[in-house]
Amino acid sequence: MKYSAQVLIIGGGPAAAVSAATAKKYYPDKEITVIKDVETSVVPCGIPYMISSLDSPEKNIMPFDPLKNAGVKIVIDKAVEIERDGKKVITAAKDEYSYEKLILALGSTPVVPGINGVELENVYSVKKDFDYLKKMIESVKKSKNIAVIGGGFIGVEFCDEISSLDGKNICLIEMLPDIIGNSFDKEFAEIAKKKLLDKGVKVLTGVRVEEISGKGKAEKIKLSDGQVIPADTVILSIGGIPNTGLAVKSGLRLGMGKGIWVDEYTRTIDTDIFAVGDCAGKRDFFTRKDNPVMLASVATAEARIAGANLYKLKVIRENKGTIAAYSTYLSGLVLASAGLTEETALRENFEVVVGKSESPDKHPGAMPGAGKLMIKLVFARQSGILIGGQVAGGNSVGEIINVIGLAIQKNVSMNELESFQMATHPYLTPPPTKYHIVEAAMNAIGK
């Protein structure tokens, strides 16, 4: 069959959904079609919470009904070819969709390392596929010994969630010296590690997986230091690779990294084709290098730009690049990061000055439920401009990082932060005399 789509979006995640919603807002008269290749989409950030926080995995399904109700056509099919000259997309079902504007929100595919045993039953990667994940969760629940390979935030969140189930032996294996080391300096990584240890998770860092083995199904893991770990279920959370096959086949270019090249406005080299989310290349806000962060928050920010700019460039934008803002939650402990860590900044040749502060997260410190808040801000020495921040504490950290993220995006300096006007409240924040961001800026000044 031949269909005419005007705005055609390929993808089934948040980037696709937000592209469609934004396009509908800006161009209400255009017909919009989304082609997605999974029947049931999941909320990507909620995947670890399908294990125990949510009553049932079904509660993490991403609804497309609001889009349908808004008049967006949703097609379950797989796009297999883009004919750029004829401006149409061919699907696995051999249907053809012509487009005026095309948005690629193709997502990413989990990395599966080239080691023996990854093909065994009960070895799972973190695919955004509801039925697959449901099987993984059933396997986890039946297993006594669970190994999580990869100590990024998804691996860490999986360990924490699984540790809330009874009677599990959990082992987290990370090649690098620290878990969550891409986004946190050592002192913050240590806090996360301690939390996992307190929850009974075995945390092995600086070791590689050499082999997964077992009869038909995974049974044990051999590590580079000679240790052998029992494992009835193995979860690979090593990161993802942008899905670019469809784009490359149609002659679109890749950027400096593995993602599709896009300009300031998320347009590919074909200005009628946009790419957003995990499949699209990203640059770091400060280093200007390729920074392949795969976060739904980044993806949706890009999707809004694409949706608005389809027919006219409405959102004027210098490509400031990604600040990779994110937060993670480990049984009440929240860690969040935005911009560069001190370690990354130094490695990338920035001259930095660091400011730190520790305070109770309520005031006075005797308020019920008060916990500890720890913050570190990284500034460029000469200009005093904020280039990164890390926070550890309770739930308030989830939005504190967005204050820091906005400050980074607006090139705020330590001197501006010194007279920052903030709201404080006994139940919600440190006292005004010790507001975390201001204190950390003051600590940095004059160093």
Next chain:
Amino acid sequence: MKYSAQVLIIGGGPAAAVSAATAKKYYPDKEITVIKDVETSVVPCGIPYMISSLDSPEKNIMPFDPLKNAGVKIVIDKAVEIERDGKKVITAAKDEYSYEKLILALGSTPVVPGINGVELENVYSVKKDFDYLKKMIESVKKSKNIAVIGGGFIGVEFCDEISSLDGKNICLIEMLPDIIGNSFDKEFAEIAKKKLLDKGVKVLTGVRVEEISGKGKAEKIKLSDGQVIPADTVILSIGGIPNTGLAVKSGLRLGMGKGIWVDEYTRTIDTDIFAVGDCAGKRDFFTRKDNPVMLASVATAEARIAGANLYKLKVIRENKGTIAAYSTYLSGLVLASAGLTEETALRENFEVVVGKSESPDKHPGAMPGAGKLMIKLVFARQSGILIGGQVAGGNSVGEIINVIGLAIQKNVSMNELESFQMATHPYLTPPPTKYHIVEAAMNAIGK
């Protein structure tokens, strides 16, 4: 006795404490003396929480020991005169303190309305005096019927705290049509009112107190609509008046309102004398009119500017004025505001466009403990610049308002917010597809 102080600070609240700490940081070789007229200072924002949230009122004492340990001299005495020519301050104890730089952090005095019966026993205003407050709290605990006059955030917080004690009849009386109406539009004020009603507080709006009466002590309150309310304890929370007597007597000028005139750098007309906090005049960020907000957060921001700029103007500052950012907490419900409300903006002749969003405060909405988040942003129509924001929800609101506050202070536009990069997390925020600030900005665009 005659003392030499170099930096002399008069005051016993957060503005005095932060002035001293900042002065110490910037001018470590200067001798710093603080003269305060109460032995025991309280954390001002914690006052309502001395009733039930804190185990004992003593937990709300503001410590001056850290300052003492840092080498700041603390004197309990009352400054009664400033001799500007001789650059010295005379105290009630007839001591003389010479200064090179003087910071006035004189605070404010609660308004006591001119009605019959305010002099009766068991009628209290909200003085920042520990012993006085302790007496008030004892009276509240012994009383069955408690009336709170004035529905600003302090009155509202008092009602909520008292409602956590058993067996109290609480009545909140507000002259204006809505409680917390200075900082919130009606739809938010209604949420606060509903919460108080749910907690059993009687909320009377649009009525005036005509008389407090009783034999020796307060027994009842007569209202303008003829009602008579029983009251064993009456709390007056009507606002404050800047303490400027000492300043005026020494020839310093007042500003456009009732506070001491200060320049961009918090200097009075005498550039060796600074004024900060409640006693100092403030301008509104947008209306440019006098805006006498009395918040510890504003006071401490000013104190940091004063402390840094005492001998050299180190913190360069255009006086952007106050955004009056604050949050309030009513048994788990948090309301927060920064900048102008829609109503104030319209009254002040701004042309506005409003954006709203409602979402769960976690994602998916089935996450444990998820509540509702409601946000309203007010933009200037022509420029799209953010001029105000209000939020209602759970504890995350306490820092969400600081994202909004920073956006206001940096003159961020709705278009910039559209592609704002934020961190989101299932346990901590709405989904990236519906992040409150972005959604509200999107809602405003094109209206």
